[in-house]
Amino acid sequence: MAKKVTKGNWVYEYESVPKYRLQYDYELTDVRYILGEMFNMEIKKTLICIGINPSTAMPENLDPTLTRVRNYAKQSGEYGSWYMLNVYPQRATDPEDMHKDMTYDKDIHAQNIKSITALLGTLSDIDVWCAWGATMNDKKRNFLSELFYGNSERNITGLISLFDASHTIFKAYGVTKKGYPSHPLVMPKDAVLKDINAIPQLQSLYERIKESIKQK
Structure with missing residues (x-):
């Protein structure tokens, strides 16, 4: 069962079922759906960063990746x-500690889709920071691509299909050697995100995202 906490400007949604809990004084479980911050209510535009999987970050205790996203x-x-x-x-x-193809948890993917759908229903102007890196191509974890793009034959909803093309722009900083959008930690502090349509190496990603959203 997902538990959602809003405190101050923070939004934190995670899995509260006991089997996913880790033993920490703070409520840290080994499943996190959403972490974010609303810091200026006068500006409606939202930055959503999409990575492969969460690390240890929590509200007011961000890891280096989330610190980079927040600062940007x-x-x-x-x-x-x-x-x-x-x-x-x-x-x-x-x-390497993530589940593999034969062990991944379909239930937490279903809740991830449910939580993200609810969040997106509250937003009207979105920039998506594509930041999943080459792990998307992990041959031991083919399920990652399936969870991202979806698989209608297996009744799997893809994360990317939840976005509305009418008010979403997909962006990235750069490209990995294998042609995937770069991780935030390799982005220089003075760099800016670009539309993925303007990055030649990400044209195929742009077209596939367009197709996935069009099928909504």
């Missing part, structure tokens, strides 16, 4: 809020 959102002057979403919501600081 605030310093840009474009956004009034930011959110971190993930293709698969299992916490793992090392991608």
Whole structure:
């Protein structure tokens, strides 16, 4: 069961079922669906960063990746809020610790889709920071691509299909050697995000995202 906490400007949604709990004084479980901050209610535009899976970050205790995302959102002057979403919501600081094709948890994907759908229903102007890196191509974890794009034959809803093309722009900083959007930690502090349509190496990603959203 997902539990949602709003405190101050923070939004934090995670899995509260006992089997997913880790033993920490703070409520940290090994599944996190959403982490974000609403810091300027006068600005409606939102920055949503999409990664592969969450690490240890919690409200007021961000990891380096989320610190980078937060700083970019605030310093840009474009956004009034930011959110971190993930293709698969299992916490793992090392991608090798994530579930594999035969062990991944379909239930937490279903809840991830439910939580993200509810969040997107509250937003009307979105920039999506594509930031999942080459892990999307992990041959031991083919399910990641399936959870991102969806699979109608297997009744799997893809995360990307939840977005509305009429008020969403997909952006990235750069490209990995294998042609995937770069992770936030490799982005220089003075760099800016670009539309993925303007990055030649990400044209195929742009077209596939367009097609996935068009099928909504």
